Amino acid sequence: MKKGDSLIDRLNLGSSIGLFEVFPMTNEVVLERLKEAVVKFDVDAVKEACNDALQQKIPPYEILTEGMAKGMEIIGEKYETGEFFLSELIMAGETMKEGMKIIEPYLQAEGKSSKGQVVLGTVEGDLHDIGKNIVASLLRGSGFGVADLGADVPPRRFLEEAEKSNAQIVGMSALLTTTMVKMADTMKALVEAGIRDRLKVILGGAPVNSAYATKIGADAAANDAIDGMAICKKWAGVP
Amino acid sequence: MKWILDESEDQRRDFEMKPRERVTTILDHREADRVPVIMCGNHAGISKGAYEKLCRYIGMTDSSTQIIDRMQQIVEPDERVLEKLGIDFRFIYSKPPRNWKPTEYPDDSYRDEWGIRWRRPPNGYWYDMVDHPLEQANVEDLENYNWPDPTDAGRFEGLEREAKMLYENTDYALATALTGSIYEQSWYLRGLTKFTFDLYRNRAFAERLMDKLLQIHIAFFERFLDSVGKYVQVVFVGDDLAEQKGPSMNPETYRSLVKPRHEKLYRFIKSKTQAKLCYHSCGSVIPFIKDLMEIGVDILTPIQVSAAKMDTQKLKEEFGDRLCFLGGVDSQRVLPFGTTDEVRDEVRKRIRDLAPNGGYILGAVHNIQPEVSPENICAMFEAARKYGQYPIKFAQASRDPPAAVA
Numbered sequence: 001m002k003k004g005d006s007l008i009d010r011l012n013l014g015s016s017i018g019l020f021e022v023f024p025m026t027n028e029v030v031l032e033r034l035k036e037a038v039v040k041f042d043v044d045a046v047k048e049a050c051n052d053a054l055q056q057k058i059p060p061y062e063i064l065t066e067g068m069a070k071g072m073e074i075i076g077e078k079y080e081t082g083e084f085f086l087s088e089l090i091m092a093g094e095t096m097k098e099g100m101k102i103i104e105p106y107l108q109a110e111g112k113s114s115k116g117q118v119v120l121g122t123v124e125g126d127l128h129d130i131g132k133n134i135v136a137s138l139l140r141g142s143g144f145g146v147a148d149l150g151a152d153v154p155p156r157r158f159l160e161e162a163e164k165s166n167a168q169i170v171g172m173s174a175l176l177t178t179t180m181v182k183m184a185d186t187m188k189a190l191v192e193a194g195i196r197d198r199l200k201v202i203l204g205g206a207p208v209n210s211a212y213a214t215k216i217g218a219d220a221a222a223n224d225a226i227d228g229m230a231i232c233k234k235w236a237g238v239p
Numbered sequence: 240m241k242w243i244l245d246e247s248e249d250q251r252r253d254f255e256m257k258p259r260e261r262v263t264t265i266l267d268h269r270e271a272d273r274v275p276v277i278m279c280g281n282h283a284g285i286s287k288g289a290y291e292k293l294c295r296y297i298g299m300t301d302s303s304t305q306i307i308d309r310m311q312q313i314v315e316p317d318e319r320v321l322e323k324l325g326i327d328f329r330f331i332y333s334k335p336p337r338n339w340k341p342t343e344y345p346d347d348s349y350r351d352e353w354g355i356r357w358r359r360p361p362n363g364y365w366y367d368m369v370d371h372p373l374e375q376a377n378v379e380d381l382e383n384y385n386w387p388d389p390t391d392a393g394r395f396e397g398l399e400r401e402a403k404m405l406y407e408n409t410d411y412a413l414a415t416a417l418t419g420s421i422y423e424q425s426w427y428l429r430g431l432t433k434f435t436f437d438l439y440r441n442r443a444f445a446e447r448l449m450d451k452l453l454q455i456h457i458a459f460f461e462r463f464l465d466s467v468g469k470y471v472q473v474v475f476v477g478d479d480l481a482e483q484k485g486p487s488m489n490p491e492t493y494r495s496l497v498k499p500r501h502e503k504l505y506r507f508i509k510s511k512t513q514a515k516l517c518y519h520s521c522g523s524v525i526p527f528i529k530d531l532m533e534i535g536v537d538i539l540t541p542i543q544v545s546a547a548k549m550d551t552q553k554l555k556e557e558f559g560d561r562l563c564f565l566g567g568v569d570s571q572r573v574l575p576f577g578t579t580d581e582v583r584d585e586v587r588k589r590i591r592d593l594a595p596n597g598g599y600i601l602g603a604v605h606n607i608q609p610e611v612s613p614e615n616i617c618a619m620f621e622a623a624r625k626y627g628q629y630p631i632k633f634a635q636a637s638r639d640p641p642a643a644v645a
Binding site: 084085091093126128152176177178206 | 360361483487488
């Protein structure tokens with residue numbers, strides 16, 4: 001049998017040789033391919049799988065949550081068990097970003113609500129955004145809507161964006177013991193504006209911990225990006 | 240916690256080594272008169288904010304503040320401060336190049352020799368990168384990039400005379416400031432996300448960029464060590480490979496792409512000097528330690544004890560017969576936020592764990608940051624002097640069950 005004849009070969013080669021009219025892939029197969037591609041950081045395969053999934057009329061939200069997010073879960077597990085490292089989290093974030101570019105317009109057209117709206121930023125005076133960027137990618141890849149305000153974000157910007165986007169979660173990041181005090185300022189701004197009680201607030205970054213979160217009246221502090229994603233998912237009521 | 244203190248402390252003071260002899264003895268994995276200490280250089284030193292408070296505290300109001308690392312705002316302490324604290328090291332720094340000046344911007348930012356712009360936020364302690372000049376570059380662009388000139392004669396002006404003078408007229412251990420980063424400098428130039436991507440999916444670019452840096456560092460060290468190599472006892476190099484929880488890059492990626500370049504550079508350095516090689520990486524570096532030892536690293540610093548698995552007792556047990564340690568006094572919690580008693584306990588713990596049989600130079604984990612009080616700095620060095628006398632009599636106490644920890 002020459003290469004390309006077996007069912008397996010046809011499935012793996014995907015739409016590039018137009019076999020789908022003969023052997024249409026099940027949704028599960030396409031989503032499985034997407035998941036695998038995310039885990040392997042294979043950007044081209046992710047793009048291809050996203051396009052194939054859309055072509056097969058899989059709802060965009062399902063492509064995200066049943067495909068990419070499943071891949072992300074595996075990466076999170078491997079990070080937790082020490083098989084993967086920060087470098088793999090960065091790769092996963094970048095890989096998913098490419099998939100999101102393809103799905104996002106359809107997601108918006110579909111109008112299906114996301115798992116929740118998150119406002120993210122590194123606090124004022126702090127320019128460190130590597131960790132925060134990874135969290136943004138992971139949350140988007142898990143089905144959250146994310147407004148990423150960047151670095152050096154003053155308290156009123158968090159407040160404005162939380163009001164504007166009607167967010168459920170505000171995430172603040174700080175790398176420095178000197179800048180983490182700005183998290184308290186942001187908390188104060190949220191309280192004064194009267195929107196604190198309808199929000200969950202999560203902190204991230206090396207100097208923060210649960211005790212600090214409690215002290216300033218935030219809801220949680222994440223140990224790392226994966227933990228942060230898990231906490232947000234828990235709040236959103238997703239397994 | 241129970242500490243078994245040596246009662247014959249006064250008798251041991253009868254023989255006192257000179258700092259250089261103390262350091263070289265320790266680095267040969269032998270016990271000296273006491274544990275040597277460090278608070279200078281650009282990665283085992285002190286920040287401007289902490290230093291100015293320290294000077295006021297010890298009543299030295301006429302000390303000038305000379306910044307030796309602008310990005311980190313690190314100062315070279317006044318000779319009198321170093322003497323007062325009993326610091327065993329003095330550092331040698333290369334000079335600024337003749338044919339290049341930083342570009343200054345009005346928002347307290349500047350562009351460095353590599354073309355990277357750094358900005359300090361208002362009230363910030365240091366400068367952070369705000370752009371990465373090679374972010375959009377391809378392999379060909381690397382050939383035409385305006386690289387720093389490692390052989391610029393200004394860098395080495397008067398260095399040999401200075402090193403010779405320090406070697407012949409003082410008893411201090413001499414060290415060279417940290418330089419020679421390959422992995423970190425690559426991502427500074429490229430951006431961390433982009434360079435991580437390169438390491439996985441654009442290897443030709445990653446390898447070419449790292450080769451460029453290797454070439455530059457070798458050209459620098461060739462001249463630098465021609466000037467100072469025969470006078471120095473420690474050469475600092477480094478590349479941060481880890482973070483709080485563990486490696487920041489996959490150790491396999493390190494082994495296949497970065498380690499061979501580190502090895503070339505370190506072998507070259509060791510061909511030019513008898514000095515010991517001290518490698519700096521923050522974070523939890525455990526999976527890299529054997530690799531580093533294989534490629535010629537003699538001393539590991541800063542021993543970030545607050546990072547995962549950085550247990551000094553275990554580090555000493557596993558690597559202490561071949562690897563020396565420098566740093567180790569917790570700077571993430573104890574030095575900035577602890578009491579002087581906690582600082583003293585921390586010093587005793589590190590001495591107990593790391594100092595037996597030599598191989599330990601005590602100092603803060605990395606540079607001392609501005610919120611560290613002068614009281615805590617003085618407590619650290621007083622405790623090091625008191626409890627660092629060999630033989631370390633309370634070493635056995637480490638097998639006692641630890642006291643309740645909050």
